[in-house]
Each structure stands twice: as structure tokens, then as C-alpha cells.
Amino acid sequence: MHIAIQPLLETDIDNTDIVIQAAYGSSSRKTTLYYYLHLQPDGAFVAKKADAVVGFGGFLDYHDFAYIGMMSVAPGEQRQGIGQRLLEAILNCLEERGCPTVLLDASPSGVPLYRRYGFYDDGEALVLKKSQQVKLPGSGAEPILSATEADLPELLSFDASMFGSDRARLLKTHWAENPERTLIARDEHGQISGYLLAQANVLGPWLAQNQEIAERLLLAGLALPFQDMPQVFVAAEHRDALALLTRYGFTIQRSLQHMYKGTRIARPRTTNIFGQASLGFG
Structure with missing residues (x-):
């Protein structure tokens, strides 16, 4: 099935929030999604399969560096390269913007993907x-x-x-x-x-x-x-x-x-x- 990577739209927020909650086992992240739309509308992407949202990833570009966050794929759609496609879209966008440094805090399952795309370890972050x-x-x-x-x-x-x-x-x-x-x-x-x-x-x-x-x-x-x-x-x-x-x-x-x-x-x-x-x- 074809996976389309598209900019996040306001009409996508409810379905994107459902995907994020399922991926992280968390409460609603709608406020954060609206922040992306307001602060960095060109930095938030959804993955769609047959017009259904199955993944999300976004960044905020602070000029000196950018921060990637909320990388998520619906549990039933994982291990199909969707996270990789989202990451590629984000990195391509940041390269076009001339961003010199990209930061993120990765879950243990996400670390191998980021290392394949040239990320290096730089300490730990705790919740x-x-x-x-x-x-x-x-x-x-x-x-x-x-x-x-x-x-x-x-x-x-x-x-x-x-x-x-x-x-x-x-x-x-x-x-x-x-x-x-x-x-x-x-x-x-x-x-x-x-x-x-x-x-x-x-x-x-x-x-x-x-x-x-x-x-x-x-x-x-x-x-x-x-x-x-x-x-x-x-x-x-x-x-x-x-x-x-x-x-x-x-x-x-x-x-x-x-x-x-x-x-x-x-x-x-x-x-x-x-x-x-x-x-x-x-």
C-alpha cells in the first residue's frame, strides 16, 4: 500500500492525535500539534495510508539548531519504513533550510534508525x-x-x-x-x-x-x-x-x-x- 508523506493540516489533528496516543500510550497531544501548526507549519508531517493517518513527525527550527520530536507510527503499521520516510522528509526540509545541527531525544527502539541517518549519542535524557x-x-x-x-x-x-x-x-x-x-x-x-x-x-x-x-x-x-x-x-x-x-x-x-x-x-x-x-x- 502506498504511503504518502504530507504536511500536517488542521483537519488532520484529531486523527494524528489518536495515532500519537496509541504509539506512546499517552494522553492527548493536541496542544503540541497546534503548536507545530502555529510555530512551524512547514515542519510537521503526517504519513497517510489510503488517506488514513498512520504516522507523525515534526521539528522546530531555532536557527542555530532544530529539535525533532513526536516521531510516532500507529502500532499496527510499525516496521514498514514509515518512521524512516517521516525522518527523511524532516531531514530534507532541514537541509533545505540550511540548519547546521539537529537534536532529538530518542527512545531505545528509535536509536538504531537515527544512527543510520548520521545521528550521534550525546548523553541521556530522563523523564x-x-x-x-x-x-x-x-x-x-x-x-x-x-x-x-x-x-x-x-x-x-x-x-x-x-x-x-x-x-x-x-x-x-x-x-x-x-x-x-x-x-x-x-x-x-x-x-x-x-x-x-x-x-x-x-x-x-x-x-x-x-x-x-x-x-x-x-x-x-x-x-x-x-x-x-x-x-x-x-x-x-x-x-x-x-x-x-x-x-x-x-x-x-x-x-x-x-x-x-x-x-x-x-x-x-x-x-x-x-x-x-x-x-x-x-
């Missing part, structure tokens, strides 16, 4: 989930505040300096949806020293200059309501982040292989990036 209720200590002297629109230029500059590229479109979209859940810490000079975005069921992005600031942000984030027990995506080698998360009741759910293709870039994944926005967006 942690809050599984225990732990009494939170009182807040410190320096308050954690929700970011206002006036804070955004400084926050975006702070993020770019640590993330390694400009992801203003993504962060502005998150902030516009829930400004009260974008938390910032400031130092004694009034400069932003860290921030945490508390999504509906994910803590991240979560960036800080040191562990003490990261802890204050985490405590403020955990005081907010969530749809489910929140998750965090972090480098396995980030000892400070893992110590904090363990202290406040998080446990490791699974491990993924962090990989890159093209020019290897140095980012503070094990020091200042305490939590990713997602496995697909970095």
Missing part, C-alpha cells in the same frame, strides 16, 4: 514524574513572581543565553496562554537569574544560574495546580536537578538517548537547564 507528596518548605525571603509582558524581553534574552538559540515564539505562546504560570527569580541587582514555566502537566522550561535559584522556582511551581502529577525532562548527567527532584518526590519513569546530527554544540544541559520544555521542543 521524571512526581509520584510522592512531600511537604514543601516555606518560601524564602526573595519572592518568585509571575512574569509580566514588561519582563518578556529580559526573560527571552536570559533564555537564549542558556538554551543556545532564540525560541521567543515558543515562550511567548506559552506566556500568552498562562502568564501567571511563567515564574521568574531575580538576583540582588534586580536581574533575572532563573525562570520556570509551569505547563498543565510539565515543569519546564526550567533554567537557573544555580541550584538554590532552581529550588526556589521549583517550590513556587509545585504550589500551583496541575491537571496530573507534573513531569520534568532533564539530562541524566544533571546531578543538581536530579537531587532537587528526588528531594521533592519525583521518580525516574524512563530514559532516552540524547542525539545530534551535524555540528555538535555545547549547551549547559547538565548545569543550568534544569528542565526542558518537552521532549519534542527541547
Whole structure:
């Protein structure tokens, strides 16, 4: 049966979401799919078999590097080369855009495919989930505040300096949806020293200059309501982040292989990036 690789359309979202849920055994990812349509409409692809969606893959291009995510194939259609076709479409598009580096976090089953296409291992990424209720200590002297629109230029500059590229479109979209859940810490000079975005069921992005600031942000984030027990995506080698998360009741759910293709870039994944926005967006 012919497999067609096509751009994701809004009319595909419901069926694509069903495929992703089945492939990952997860809850709905419709919000993420709409993010792809809004932020990178030329970077999201579906695989169709007789007009039925059977696979998905997407990327966000941050200019200095791109992040591939949500690679998924319907369970009954796996091992037929569909994932390979989706990956080829994504890589061809990124090559046309002149993207120097491509990053992703691969499941163990996906690693062999990515290695065949020139990806190299570069550490691990862990998924942690809050599984225990732990009494939170009182807040410190320096308050954690929700970011206002006036804070955004400084926050975006702070993020770019640590993330390694400009992801203003993504962060502005998150902030516009829930400004009260974008938390910032400031130092004694009034400069932003860290921030945490508390999504509906994910803590991240979560960036800080040191562990003490990261802890204050985490405590403020955990005081907010969530749809489910929140998750965090972090480098396995980030000892400070893992110590904090363990202290406040998080446990490791699974491990993924962090990989890159093209020019290897140095980012503070094990020091200042305490939590990713997602496995697909970095």
C-alpha cells in the first residue's frame, strides 16, 4: 500500500492525535500539534495510508539548531519504513533550510534508525514524574513572581543565553496562554537569574544560574495546580536537578538517548537547564 508523506493540516489533528496516543500510550497531544501548526507549519508531517493517518513527525527550527520530536507510527503499521520516510522528509526540509545541527531525544527502539541517518549519542535524557507528596518548605525571603509582558524581553534574552538559540515564539505562546504560570527569580541587582514555566502537566522550561535559584522556582511551581502529577525532562548527567527532584518526590519513569546530527554544540544541559520544555521542543 502506498504511503504518502504530507504536511500536517488542521483537519488532520484529531486523527494524528489518536495515532500519537496509541504509539506512546499517552494522553492527548493536541496542544503540541497546534503548536507545530502555529510555530512551524512547514515542519510537521503526517504519513497517510489510503488517506488514513498512520504516522507523525515534526521539528522546530531555532536557527542555530532544530529539535525533532513526536516521531510516532500507529502500532499496527510499525516496521514498514514509515518512521524512516517521516525522518527523511524532516531531514530534507532541514537541509533545505540550511540548519547546521539537529537534536532529538530518542527512545531505545528509535536509536538504531537515527544512527543510520548520521545521528550521534550525546548523553541521556530522563523523564521524571512526581509520584510522592512531600511537604514543601516555606518560601524564602526573595519572592518568585509571575512574569509580566514588561519582563518578556529580559526573560527571552536570559533564555537564549542558556538554551543556545532564540525560541521567543515558543515562550511567548506559552506566556500568552498562562502568564501567571511563567515564574521568574531575580538576583540582588534586580536581574533575572532563573525562570520556570509551569505547563498543565510539565515543569519546564526550567533554567537557573544555580541550584538554590532552581529550588526556589521549583517550590513556587509545585504550589500551583496541575491537571496530573507534573513531569520534568532533564539530562541524566544533571546531578543538581536530579537531587532537587528526588528531594521533592519525583521518580525516574524512563530514559532516552540524547542525539545530534551535524555540528555538535555545547549547551549547559547538565548545569543550568534544569528542565526542558518537552521532549519534542527541547
